[in-house]
Amino acid sequence: MATKSSIKNWILxxxxxxxxxxxxxxxxxxxxxxxxxxxxxxxxLSRNFGASDRPYVKYDSLTGYRYTGNRPHLTNIHNGKIVxxxxxxxxxxxxxxxxxxxxxxxxxxxxxxxxxxxYTAGEITDTTWVDLYQKRFNKDSTEHYNFGLEGSGINNWHxxxxxxxxxxxxFDGIVLAVFGDLKSKSYDLARPVIxxxxxxxxxxxxxxxxxxxxSDDFEQNxxxxxxxxxxxxxxxxxxxxxxxxxxSPKKTYRFSWTKPEFYFLHIIWDAIVYFQNINSxxxxxxxxxxxxxxxxxxxxxxxxxxxxxxxxxxxxxAEMMDYxxxxxxxxxxxxxxxxxxxxxxPKHYHNNIYNKHxxxxxxxxxxxxxxxxxxxxxxxxxxxxxxxxxxxxxxNRKGIDLFLTMLP
Numbered sequence: 001m002a003t004k005s006s007i008k009n010w011i012l013x014x015x016x017x018x019x020x021x022x023x024x025x026x027x028x029x030x031x032x033x034x035x036x037x038x039x040x041x042x043x044x045l046s047r048n049f050g051a052s053d054r055p056y057v058k059y060d061s062l063t064g065y066r067y068t069g070n071r072p073h074l075t076n077i078h079n080g081k082i083v084x085x086x087x088x089x090x091x092x093x094x095x096x097x098x099x100x101x102x103x104x105x106x107x108x109x110x111x112x113x114x115x116x117x118x119y120t121a122g123e124i125t126d127t128t129w130v131d132l133y134q135k136r137f138n139k140d141s142t143e144h145y146n147f148g149l150e151g152s153g154i155n156n157w158h159x160x161x162x163x164x165x166x167x168x169x170x171f172d173g174i175v176l177a178v179f180g181d182l183k184s185k186s187y188d189l190a191r192p193v194i195x196x197x198x199x200x201x202x203x204x205x206x207x208x209x210x211x212x213x214x215s216d217d218f219e220q221n222x223x224x225x226x227x228x229x230x231x232x233x234x235x236x237x238x239x240x241x242x243x244x245x246x247x248s249p250k251k252t253y254r255f256s257w258t259k260p261e262f263y264f265l266h267i268i269w270d271a272i273v274y275f276q277n278i279n280s281x282x283x284x285x286x287x288x289x290x291x292x293x294x295x296x297x298x299x300x301x302x303x304x305x306x307x308x309x310x311x312x313x314x315x316x317x318a319e320m321m322d323y324x325x326x327x328x329x330x331x332x333x334x335x336x337x338x339x340x341x342x343x344x345x346p347k348h349y350h351n352n353i354y355n356k357h358x359x360x361x362x363x364x365x366x367x368x369x370x371x372x373x374x375x376x377x378x379x380x381x382x383x384x385x386x387x388x389x390x391x392x393x394x395x396n397r398k399g400i401d402l403f404l405t406m407l408p
Contacts, residue, residue, distance in 0.1 A: 041270035055198030066094030078391035116177035120148030153191025173330030180354025331367035
């Protein structure tokens, strides 16, 4: 039989936990008012900060996702330095371009439909390389329509091509701007479907084996598996976080009261979901490193690309190319250069497995091929990092401008 003393001691445990919880809640609240903590998981003093001033992507049953809104403002800061900050142009069809897309083309105009991932989509740059390339041409004679999406690959491109482009657009050819990194899943022609979506306070993305059947399927089976990517704040909050991350003078510091909420509870929950998503994301989609000999060009054996990159993915590549050949559409293949491949093997980077595969496809389908790795040929090894974003392997505007001078 329990004594009164033991009962009192037992009650002290939940009471102590409750007091501790309110102390932590109060502490979090004051740290947020002081702009030391962000309302979502992560400190403003952390190394990375990515945000937009509004939701800018939505799930789309045809393409996986597409961009929404008018010129969302994107900010990315790493180690107290701005990696990029710009307003992203979004056109009438939900793609990154300063030009709207029309279904019908002008008589005598040659129209190219360009597919690519983040290097082509333009989230990370103030202007896409496709728009800059288009400036060389008279729009009445040549058009380049940019259907690039961040993280997308053959599965997204295949859906866009057969479900959106063929039923609606007049066109004369396709451009596959293909990126390949050190892992097979980072090869655009081997990637699963990527889906992205913005919520009220963050944007999430992840890779899936297939597209959702409909919106209900997305809500039930896909939405809760999206991997946390970036925060969404209003412009004033982004400006405050920038000041702290970039180091603001002490005289500009001000404590400001904010609306009380259960911040500690939110932060703990966000942290649990964040680490769960990271763990499942890495387990499911990280892939083995390709044999270094394949990257350096010293691999002598015959390669089975179906086995290496997935038979279904290679079939989808073939379906797009076969359609173009059958319907007399031109094909251009461009290798988007990976800085990681160049840094790994600064002498033989042209002979990496991805370039080899693209050259084989070009020969097989009578397509033209441009080796984007020429971008690094004219740059001294010690200066190559000057052409990519700080703390990132994507090229910066300087890299894009050099890449464009080499395009035919």
